[in-house]
Amino acid sequence: MPTTRSLLAPGRYVQGRGVLADLGTYVAAIGSVPLILADPVVRQLTEATVTESFRQAGLAVRFEEFGGIPTAAEARRVADVLSDRGCDVIIGLGGGSTIDTAKAAGDNAGIRWVSVPTVASTDAPTSALSVVYSEEGVFETYRFYSRNPDLVLVDTQLVANAPARFLVSGIGDALATWIEARAVQRANGPTLAGGMATHTGIALAKLSWDLLWENALPAVEAVRSNLVTPAVEAVVEANTLLSGLGFESGGLAAAHSVHDGLTVVPHTHHLMHGEKVNIGSITQLILEAAAAEEIREFIEFTARLGLPTTLTEAGLDHVDDEVLRMVVEAALAPEETIHNLPFSVSENDLLDALKMVEELGRSVRAEAGLPEPRAPQEERPPVPAARMA
Numbered sequence: 568m569p570t571t572r573s574l575l576a577p578g579r580y581v582q583g584r585g586v587l588a589d590l591g592t593y594v595a596a597i598g599s600v601p602l603i604l605a606d607p608v609v610r611q612l613t614e615a616t617v618t619e620s621f622r623q624a625g626l627a628v629r630f631e632e633f634g635g636i637p638t639a640a641e642a643r644r645v646a647d648v649l650s651d652r653g654c655d656v657i658i659g660l661g662g663g664s665t666i667d668t669a670k671a672a673g674d675n676a677g678i679r680w681v682s683v684p685t686v687a688s689t690d691a692p693t694s695a696l697s698v699v700y701s702e703e704g705v706f707e708t709y710r711f712y713s714r715n716p717d718l719v720l721v722d723t724q725l726v727a728n729a730p731a732r733f734l735v736s737g738i739g740d741a742l743a744t745w746i747e748a749r750a751v752q753r754a755n756g757p758t759l760a761g762g763m764a765t766h767t768g769i770a771l772a773k774l775s776w777d778l779l780w781e782n783a784l785p786a787v788e789a790v791r792s793n794l795v796t797p798a799v800e801a802v803v804e805a806n807t808l809l810s811g812l813g814f815e816s817g818g819l820a821a822a823h824s825v826h827d828g829l830t831v832v833p834h835t836h837h838l839m840h841g842e843k844v845n846i847g848s849i850t851q852l853i854l855e856a857a858a859a860e861e862i863r864e865f866i867e868f869t870a871r872l873g874l875p876t877t878l879t880e881a882g883l884d885h886v887d888d889e890v891l892r893m894v895v896e897a898a899l900a901p902e903e904t905i906h907n908l909p910f911s912v913s914e915n916d917l918l919d920a921l922k923m924v925e926e927l928g929r930s931v932r933a934e935a936g937l938p939e940p941r942a943p944q945e946e947r948p949p950v951p952a953a954r955m956a
């Protein structure tokens with residue numbers, strides 16, 4: 568049983584409309600030979616602003632194209648580029664996958680790293696870890712670092728200009744933070760920061776939750792029209808900073824294990840990280856025997872936001888038990904955080920809880936007058952990925 572308590576945080580957090588124009592000034596305080604890792608979509612959106620900002624700060628602009636999947640091999644490739652060019656700081660510019668790869672490459676090359684999320688879709692930007700996947704997009708492992716990013720910079724206008732689905736997904740990721748942190752606290756379990764949670768870590772997870780219940784619906788509405796309102800600023804902070812500090816220093820439990828399990832079957836690959844996590848949050852609430860009213864409120868709230876609340880939306884309606892068992896087995900792997908719950912979970916417990924997500928998701932939607940859940944449009948893959956290899 569761990570007896571120490573720990574909190575991790577990035578060196579500096581900067582958020583605001585138009586702050587991308589100041590990136591050069593902040594980066595110049597960290598290193599003098601930067602490399603920017605971005606995919607072509609993000610590069611196109613940001614290159615003019617970043618180039619002008621770096622020019623003003625006296626920094627050379629070098630972009631490197633991110634390959635798309637945060638694998639160990641991609642991190643090694645980017646680390647070689649960093650070493651060849653003598654870079655002393657890497658900037659992960661984009662979504663969680665790019666940012667995780669920038670951290671891994673920076674660590675491989677022994678240099679400092681900066682997160683510049685261009686969507687508020689995950690809590691990856693602040694943490695001292697990366698989530699590593701296989702080429703097929705199946706969860707492999709968490710990789711931990713001895714430091715958090717030196718800087719996290721979020722331009723809220725850029726976030727508001729992106730499709731609202733990214734913000735919604737980030738809300739799904741961030742709502743899980745409090746659900747998981749309070750479960751870990753009940754179990755006196757370990758956090759990803761090492762040791763047990765501080766009161767501060769727990770309070771930040773709760774603040775993220777409270778801000779989201781207050782601001783998520785108006786923020787999503789504003790972002791649909793590309794507007795930056797105080798609600799949008801609050802949600803971006805909750806999704807990025809508070810959820811990041813809260814999950815890393817408050818602990819993960821079942822919601823993220825169910826996410827990891829869902830990545831094993833290709834049926835779910837159309838979903839974003841936070842969308843899969845939302846299925847995990849509902850599953851965890853069911854496993855915990857949370858009050859019926861609490862579960863229903865959570866399902867209704869997240870369904871109104873546009874998050875998936877049924878197996879149908881995850882592409883897993885009417886699938887064989889064999890498919891769901893693959894999800895369950897992966898979610899219960901020994902290194903998974905589901906074992907941080909204050910009780911043990913068997914395969915059958917988890918299988919039934921997953922099936923119950925479908926039942927509850929459908930009935931709550933019907934009662935709330937929300938449309939029936941829709942299955943993804945793509946044709947369903949015939950065989951689970953792990954069996955194809």
Ligand SMILES: NC(=O)c1ccc[n+]([C@@H]2O[C@H](COP(=O)([O-])OP(=O)(O)OC[C@H]3O[C@@H](n4cnc5c(N)ncnc54)[C@H](O)[C@@H]3O)[C@@H](O)[C@H]2O)c1
Nearest residue numbers: 608662663664685686688689690691694696697698729840
């Ligand atoms: N390390 C951590 O602590 C941590 C925490 C949570 C999630 N994650 C990881 O983050 C990853 C998911 O990240 P994600 O959900 O951001 O998806 P992603 O990074 O895989 O994809 C983001 C997509 O959005 C596009 N995009 C980015 N900015 C845009 C903009 N402004 N306008 C339009 N399009 C834009 C990109 O081109 C890309 O296609 C997963 O691998 C997950 O495991 C890591």
Ligand SMILES: [Zn+2]
Nearest residue numbers: 690740840844
């Ligand atoms: Zn997450």
